[in-house]
Amino acid sequence: MAGGAHFDGGTTKDYPGKLTGFVLLTCIVAATGGLIFGYDLGISGGVTSMNPFLKKFFPSVYRKETADTSTNQYCKFDSQLLTAFTSSLYLAALVASFFASYLTRKMGRKFSMLAGGIIFFAGAALNGGAKDVGMLIAGRILLGIGVGFANQSVPVYLSEMAPARYRGMLNMSFQLMITIGILIANLVNFGTNKIAGGWGWRVSLALAAIPAAIVTVGSLFLPDTPNSLIDRGHDDAALNMLRRICGTNDVEEEYKDLVVASNESKKIKHPWANILKRKYRAQLTVAIMIPFFQQLTGMNVIMFYAPVLFKTVGFGANASLYSAVIIGVVNVIATFVSIATVDRFGRRTLFLEGGTQMFICQLIVGTMIAIKFGTTGEADIPKWYAILLVLIICVYVAGFAWSWGPLGWLVPSEIFPLEIRSAGQAITVSVNMFFTFGIAQAFLAMLCHLKFGLFYFFAVWVFIMNGFIYYLLPETKNVPIEDMAIVWKKHSFWGRFIDDDQDNNGKPPHTPEV
Numbered sequence: 380m381a382g383g384a385h386f387d388g389g390t391t392k393d394y395p396g397k398l399t400g401f402v403l404l405t406c407i408v409a410a411t412g413g414l415i416f417g418y419d420l421g422i423s424g425g426v427t428s429m430n431p432f433l434k435k436f437f438p439s440v441y442r443k444e445t446a447d448t449s450t451n452q453y454c455k456f457d458s459q460l461l462t463a464f465t466s467s468l469y470l471a472a473l474v475a476s477f478f479a480s481y482l483t484r485k486m487g488r489k490f491s492m493l494a495g496g497i498i499f500f501a502g503a504a505l506n507g508g509a510k511d512v513g514m515l516i517a518g519r520i521l522l523g524i525g526v527g528f529a530n531q532s533v534p535v536y537l538s539e540m541a542p543a544r545y546r547g548m549l550n551m552s553f554q555l556m557i558t559i560g561i562l563i564a565n566l567v568n569f570g571t572n573k574i575a576g577g578w579g580w581r582v583s584l585a586l587a588a589i590p591a592a593i594v595t596v597g598s599l600f601l602p603d604t605p606n607s608l609i610d611r612g613h614d615d616a617a618l619n620m621l622r623r624i625c626g627t628n629d630v631e632e633e634y635k636d637l638v639v640a641s642n643e644s645k646k647i648k649h650p651w652a653n654i655l656k657r658k659y660r661a662q663l664t665v666a667i668m669i670p671f672f673q674q675l676t677g678m679n680v681i682m683f684y685a686p687v688l689f690k691t692v693g694f695g696a697n698a699s700l701y702s703a704v705i706i707g708v709v710n711v712i713a714t715f716v717s718i719a720t721v722d723r724f725g726r727r728t729l730f731l732e733g734g735t736q737m738f739i740c741q742l743i744v745g746t747m748i749a750i751k752f753g754t755t756g757e758a759d760i761p762k763w764y765a766i767l768l769v770l771i772i773c774v775y776v777a778g779f780a781w782s783w784g785p786l787g788w789l790v791p792s793e794i795f796p797l798e799i800r801s802a803g804q805a806i807t808v809s810v811n812m813f814f815t816f817g818i819a820q821a822f823l824a825m826l827c828h829l830k831f832g833l834f835y836f837f838a839v840w841v842f843i844m845n846g847f848i849y850y851l852l853p854e855t856k857n858v859p860i861e862d863m864a865i866v867w868k869k870h871s872f873w874g875r876f877i878d879d880d881q882d883n884n885g886k887p888p889h890t891p892e893v
């Protein structure tokens with residue numbers, strides 16, 4: 380953490396840091412790590428629905444899909460093979476994040492970002508030039524490794540670099556880049572789908588090299604965070620970096636706090652064994668539950684299947700693609716709302732408001748589909764009805780985009796003490812990827828069985844997660860990252876897991892102003 384509010388022994392003092400141009404630029408460059416994840420989230424659905432792609436790589440899927448004449452809109456042709464291909468990336472990212480956590484701790488955050496960019500670039504090249512399924516899958520795995528590295532290192536980097544007062548805002552630039560990546564991918568697919576020669580999919584896949592190049596080149600110029608520099612024994616470099624970040628030489632106080640945190644961190648040889656200790660039960664629970672809940676909002680059902688969903692409610696192929704683009708735009712714009720408000724309203728307010736908004740929208744969508752499609756899944760619905768549905772889905776997407784989307788990455792990256800921060804983030808990435816994979820894999824089968832009830836299913840989860848946030852997540856806005864332990868210690872439920880001498884890296888407890 381660099382600069383911002385600091386609280387010690389009950390007296391409030393401020394680290395002298397402010398939001399310098401240097402920090403802003405550094406964070407924007409680092410956040411581009413989100414582009415590669417976003418581009419991939421957005422590109423695969425479109426590519427796997429392009430007929431020339433299916434004919435070339437998955438001819439049996441193509442034959443079965445074109446022979447499917449069922450009019451039941453709930454039970455569409457479902458190819459596990461095709462979805463497994465798409466989701467192989469998420470499994471690769473899951474495994475890679477554990478390797479990344481080791482490198483991020485030992486070699487610095489910047490190193491993992493650079494590695495992520497280069498590996499992703501190689502994956503894009505393999506995919507763009509793919510001649511057979513083998514090349515395609517090898518490319519997907521490399522892309523997944525790149526995403527695993529980036530998602531493990533970027534959120535931690537941003538949270539450490541940012542002054543406490545602006546941490547929410549700066550960290551959320553990662554999610555902003557994810558949403559921009561998704562939108563660009565949607566637009567690219569829209570264009571390449573029209574390429575007459577049937578090689579549009581190649582362009583879509585190869586263009587992933589552009590975000591990869593941005594991340595790779597960008598990370599070459601990034602400095603490492605003061606926290607990581609001290610932790611790796613580069614004390615002078617850390618002090619200079621802190622001065623540069625804060626735009627002042629008056630950084631003694633903060634520097635000392637970072638050294639205390641680092642001394643604690645150095646005592647820990649095995650972060651994985653440590654993270655299981657009782658005193659970290661709160662952080663571990665949150666690092667697992669937040670990404671799990673983020674996926675159980677059902678957002679990726681909309682991200683992956685929006686065009687299919689819109690075709691189902693009666694739009695033509697083009698109108699469906701347009702609607703998907705509209706959703707992409709709403710996703711980007713609504714992310715700015717959270718960027719502008721997260722450090723003022725706090726994480727909890729956004730979580731609870733966004734959750735309530737999503738809950739209501741899901742109930743309405745489920746009911747509207749139930750009214751028209753019933754349980755048979757057959758319907759002919761009027762245009763106004765379909766447009767209303769798209770509008771409500773937009774309100775749902777906006778709710779996600781200013782709550783669970785960005786907060787799903789921010790909160791886990793800011794709650795751990797230095798010694799287990801890297802390991803904690805790896806857990807968050809892997810849980811996120813596992814459930815992204817699971818939802819992508821299970822969605823069509825679930826729709827066929829649960830029908831309109833699928834929307835109620837996600838609504839119930841959103842209700843549960845609102846309860847989790849309300850009772851179990853303390854507010855972390857404006858709290859310096861190396862002082863976070865006090866927030867858990869003071870929490871009515873989690874406090875009992877932490878002994879008195881274990882809070883705040885051995886420093887006396889002090890009261891955060893939130």
Ligand code: BGC
Binds near residue numbers: 678
């Ligand atoms: C989630 C993704 C999701 C995206 C949508 C991210 O925070 O991790 O699963 O597709 O937001 O914008």
